[in-house]
């Protein structure tokens with residue numbers, strides 16, 4: 001039984017078909033990479049799986065909950081790191097994480113302990129009592145990563161996990177994601193970063209025009225996966241160019 005199951009998902013915004021007949025399954029223990037060009041439908045899929053928007057067609061299940069009919073139940077059980085969102089400017093990391101702990105119905109001692117652990121792990125201990133408005137983008141991203149994992153969810157949805165992080169912290173977060181998934185959790189990462197996906201994911205779904213055009217198993221440790229010599233970048237370019245209906249002019253033509 002998959003931790004995440006998507007079957008025939010469809011969602012349009014007016015005349016724009018954002019997701020079209022999308023189907024895939026993610027098991028516990030997988031770090032699944034959702035790779036696709038701008039506008040492919042990745043965020044729309046995540047928003048549906050986390051009960052933020054209603055699909056037009058198909059069924060979705062997350063840990064046996066239905067995000068369409070019981071979105072609150074789904075959101076209780078998953079962690080979410082949305083695309084380009086900042087913690088509230090008027091709170092400090094400590095206040096915000098206490099608030100998240102309350103919403104997640106966590107014991108306050110546990111919240112304090114986990115906050116201290118995460119702050120130490122990601123190096124923002126000295127910023128715990130500084131208003132978010134006075135933190136850098138990368139420091140805010142560290143707080144957002146912490147809130148997603150605060151209640152140790154079995155499934156986590158992450159949009160561009162490494163955005164704004166320095167190379168040292170990127171390495172730490174990558175290692176953490178690999179170990180978190182290996183601990184029988186499902187980690188779902190939407191990214192444009194093919195190298196990172198190839199390095200850490202156990203499986204990748206390439207999305208174009210609102211559907212998965214191909215899936216590929218990887219080792220999740222940079223060592224390759226299903227014995228295919230073709231790089232993920234080659235697969236991505238080939239499949240997206242084949243499937244994507246957009247007719248973009250080449251950069252050479254723009255220069256000419």
Ligand SMILES: Nc1ncnc2c1ncn2[C@@H]1O[C@H](COP(=O)(O)OP(=O)(O)OP(=O)(O)O)[C@@H](O)[C@H]1O
Nearest residue numbers: 013016017018036037038039040041042043044045
């Ligand atoms: N609220 C909305 N109203 C209208 N159209 C939307 C809305 N949200 C997304 N779209 C459209 O749906 C399509 C899919 O968008 P989506 O944000 O899911 O793509 P994405 O793969 O996450 O893209 P990116 O990698 O650029 O974040 C795009 O054509 C987008 O313009």
